[in-house]
Amino acid sequence: MTFTIEELAIPARLDGSPAAHAFEEATEARNAAEVAGFGTPDAAYPAGELLPGWQPSAHEQRRMLGARLGGRIVARAGYQSPTEGDAANTGWVQLHVHPTATGRGIGRALADAAERIVAEEGREQVHTYVASPPGAGPRLEPPTGFGSVPADNREVRFLLARGYTLAQVNRVSRLPLPVDPAVLAERRAAAESRARGYRIHHWEAVAPERWLPDLAMLATRMSTDAPSGGLDEEENVWTVERWLEAEAEARESPRTTLYAAVEHVESGHLAGYTELSVPPALDRPADQGDTIVMREHRGHRLGMLLKIANIEHLVERFPGHPAIVTFNAEENRHMLDVNEAVGFLPVAYEGAWQKKL
Incomplete structure (x- = not known):
């Protein structure tokens, strides 16, 4: 045939x-x-x-x-x-x-x-x-x-x-839910002790207008600050308009996106954010989307703080999902350390491949 x-x-x-x-x-x-x-x-x-x-x-x-x-x-x-x-x-x-x-x-x-x-x-x-x-x-x-x-x-x-x-x-790593609240509380307290001068914010689906320019900048930095291995990655520019388009697309899906962002209080700007995409069916896992902390704000345990804050947000808003699934570069030891400390376990692997035309 x-x-x-x-x-x-x-x-x-x-x-x-x-x-x-x-x-x-x-x-x-x-x-x-x-x-x-x-x-x-x-x-x-x-x-x-x-x-x-x-x-x-x-x-x-x-x-x-x-x-x-x-x-x-x-x-x-x-x-x-x-x-x-x-x-x-x-x-x-x-x-x-x-x-x-x-x-x-x-x-x-x-x-x-x-x-x-x-x-x-x-x-x-x-x-x-x-x-x-x-x-x-x-x-x-x-x-x-x-x-x-x-x-x-x-x-x-x-x-x-x-x-x-x-x-x-x-x-590919998977975090079985629920996580022991005592473990999350201990990890969050340790992160907060290093993150003085920063404040966590949460929202669902639609970002507060005040954060849109910062979010566009952070989404752009995902293409330059995240480990890219041997991939020839160029800057992938996000504007406020592109962010709003992506939000509108997400709202057309039956899934819900939960955000946690961290503000650098002195400057009044966001230093990072993380997102979870949550399906409507309780028997399916949530997907970990982007997590980014600007290079100039690293060293304050903000990645750990963001991750735990959004896990707590998920459990509060949509309890009952079996797990969270995330993808990380094998050389991204910092984020793997964060994930492993929370309880993520490796379940699969994928290759990122490149071909020059």
Whole structure:
């Protein structure tokens, strides 16, 4: 049976239309591939939670390709790239083939098509993040020297054959909930003793207007201050308008985003923030989003303070979720120390890969 590659029209809503049906099938393929790669059902998301992030954006180019086999979408390739700034030289590609459809050349055909889009739009490099399940035999290390992936894994051999290089390894960690309140109280008290002159703020979904310029600056700093390993990362500029667009998209999802931010009281500006994305179903984990503390404010245990403050916020607002899941670069020892002290345990790994066009 032969397959065909097509660009998928992103529906405005899941209304039973052909476009909505194709998006749901593409999401099913994505989920099956991610669950197989990470080895956990935590990696699966309902189509309605993913759809807002694929709507037209004034700040990002977003396109999706699908592979149709026997009338059904069995694989997808997503493409995203900023529309302006230095980071616009990079295209981010996500490739997922349903495990039942592998071995037919679908992955190669989708990767070819996605890389053509990246090149045609003038991008100079491709970045992709790919789960690597456990495997025997030799290991492949990134240039950081932190972490590794099984060199004989199918996804590793596929990427190497296409000219990608392993630039970084990310650890996936899971924090079982609830955490012992005494542990959180002890860790928070220790952090607060080092964080004099700083104040914690909380909000849900919509940021107070006074913080918008600071949040845009901090989101920009995520691309320059966070460890990037061997990835050639350019500054990915966020403006207030881009932040507001992202907030509006998040509000279209059934998920809820909880924020904790820390203010440097003397200057009246934010020094960092962290976010948790919470699904409506109580049997699913919350996702840890960005956590950033500006370099000039590090050394005050603000990362620990932010993390614990938002965990407490989650337990207060939405009790009953089984866990929190987070991704961290293996070389980001500071954040791994914070997570391990709270109780996060490693459950899976992914490689960050780069290809120059």
